[in-house]
Amino acid sequence: MASLKDLRNRIASVRSTQKITKAMQMVAAAKLRRAQEAAEAARPYAERMDRVLANLSAGMIGQPEAPALLVGNGRDDVHLLVVATADRGLCGGFNASIARLAREEIARLTAQGKTVKILAVGRKGRDALRRMHGEKIVKTFEFSGVRSIGFVNAEEIAATVLDMFEAGEFDVCTLFYSRFQSVVSQIPTKQSLIPAAVGNPDDQPEADLGGAIYEYEPNEEEILRDLLPRNLAVQVFRALLENAASEQGARMSAMDNATRNAGEMIDKLTITYNRTRQAQITKELIEIISGAEAL
Amino acid sequence: MAEKLSFDLVSPERLLISEQVDLVTVPGTEGDMGIMGGHAPVMSTLRPGVIGVETEGQPERRYFVRGGFVEVTPAGLTVLAEHTVPLAELDSAALEREISNAEEDVADAKTDERRQIAQEKLDHLKALRQAL
Numbered sequence: 001m002a003s004l005k006d007l008r009n010r011i012a013s014v015r016s017t018q019k020i021t022k023a024m025q026m027v028a029a030a031k032l033r034r035a036q037e038a039a040e041a042a043r044p045y046a047e048r049m050d051r052v053l054a055n056l057s058a059g060m061i062g063q064p065e066a067p068a069l070l071v072g073n074g075r076d077d078v079h080l081l082v083v084a085t086a087d088r089g090l091c092g093g094f095n096a097s098i099a100r101l102a103r104e105e106i107a108r109l110t111a112q113g114k115t116v117k118i119l120a121v122g123r124k125g126r127d128a129l130r131r132m133h134g135e136k137i138v139k140t141f142e143f144s145g146v147r148s149i150g151f152v153n154a155e156e157i158a159a160t161v162l163d164m165f166e167a168g169e170f171d172v173c174t175l176f177y178s179r180f181q182s183v184v185s186q187i188p189t190k191q192s193l194i195p196a197a198v199g200n201p202d203d204q205p206e207a208d209l210g211g212a213i214y215e216y217e218p219n220e221e222e223i224l225r226d227l228l229p230r231n232l233a234v235q236v237f238r239a240l241l242e243n244a245a246s247e248q249g250a251r252m253s254a255m256d257n258a259t260r261n262a263g264e265m266i267d268k269l270t271i272t273y274n275r276t277r278q279a280q281i282t283k284e285l286i287e288i289i290s291g292a293e294a295l
Numbered sequence: 296m297a298e299k300l301s302f303d304l305v306s307p308e309r310l311l312i313s314e315q316v317d318l319v320t321v322p323g324t325e326g327d328m329g330i331m332g333g334h335a336p337v338m339s340t341l342r343p344g345v346i347g348v349e350t351e352g353q354p355e356r357r358y359f360v361r362g363g364f365v366e367v368t369p370a371g372l373t374v375l376a377e378h379t380v381p382l383a384e385l386d387s388a389a390l391e392r393e394i395s396n397a398e399e400d401v402a403d404a405k406t407d408e409r410r411q412i413a414q415e416k417l418d419h420l421k422a423l424r425q426a427l
Contacts, residue, residue: 038308041308041309041310042309044303044305044309044310045305045306045307045308045375046307048366048375052338052364052366056338151306155377163405166405166406167405213336214336215335216337216338216339217324217325217338217340218324222324222340223338223339223340223364226340227340227364233307234307237307
């Protein structure tokens with residue numbers, strides 16, 4: 001049985017851990033609100049981009065001169081996986097579940113004899129993948145110094161991906177991130193970047209043109225060619241924002257659990273402490289009484 | 296002015312402007328366009344340049360955009376622009392920076408097509424510098 005002093009120390013240490021997890025939970029909650037606002041604010045741009053792209057590309061798919069960014073370059077040999085995770089841990093299964101999805105995909109592609117390259121965004125994802133697939137990582141991005149993700153960060157990634165695509169370093173590009181559903185549920189998701197996953201135009205709310213048709217300047221193809229690289233950055237940006245919100249959500253619930261567990265632990269330890277103390281007092285009393293009786 | 300135009304200026308990060316205005320001039324790739332209420336539907340890309348927003352009774356507001364995309368529907372005008380700076384905040388130093396960036400892009404361009412795009416952008420920026 002641990003001594004009273006040990007128990008007291010133990011309780012104090014669990015209590016200070018609980019304070020930390022509690023603080024982290026509250027910080028995550030505040031950051032989550034901000035991340036959600038950012039995701040909300042980014043929605044109008046992404047929605048309009050989607051609608052325009054869906055309209056434009058509907059006519060292009062299946063045509064031989066369709067841009068490679070839209071339909072792919074016709075090959076399917078080298079896959080680039082952009083794995084977006086957080087730079088920090090202590091957020092439950094957030095990083096692990098994205099990395100697991102990526103690993104499954106790597107295993108599936110390797111089994112089919114494809115070459116896999118990884119572009120790791122975020123320190124934790126890189127660390128998780130480095131162990132088994134270190135040689136496949138071609139580049140890493142880290143945003144640990146960035147306070148809140150801006151569009152410039154997404155552009156940077158998109159520019160790298162575009163450069164690699166133009167240099168013919170890969171054929172198909174897939175993005176891995178975590179979609180934010182609620183504080184308790186984030187869904188690891190993969191999304192095709194190249195060829196671009198364009199929504200079905202029938203699903204999009206059609207702008208009411210009042211019977212008129214669009215005039216295109218310069219022309220549909222040129223616009224599409226101009227828009228597709230931008231769309232890539234927008235998709236990456238959206239994923240980064242979703243990721244940021246998911247990360248904070250995951251951290252919040254993880255820290256909430258940790259705080260609760262610490263509380264339970266403190267309760268249990270306190271009971272043990274009290275019992276031990278009482279037992280000791282009783283023991284001392286017995287010693288005194290039996291000592292007096294012996295006289 | 297008869298009909299108001301509902302004008303949205305959207306950046307990837309947020310909705311910058313959403314209001315009723317009289318006239319918007321945008322730097323289309325094939326020339327500047329002045330858009331008022333009831334304009335025919337148009338989709339166009341933008342070159343780097345200045346967007347002017349005019350509303351009756353208010354001074355004209357001007358914004359610098361580094362390229363983007365514009366869509367006109369009967370419902371209104373939407374400008375999607377990655378980088379928007381109110382012209383008042385754009386000083387010559389910022390523009391110089393843009394130009395030197397563009398020059399680097401031209402130098403770095405790997406393919407002819409890319410170089411041409413970058414060169415066009417650079418020309419526009421230089422034209423803008425003269426206009427200021």
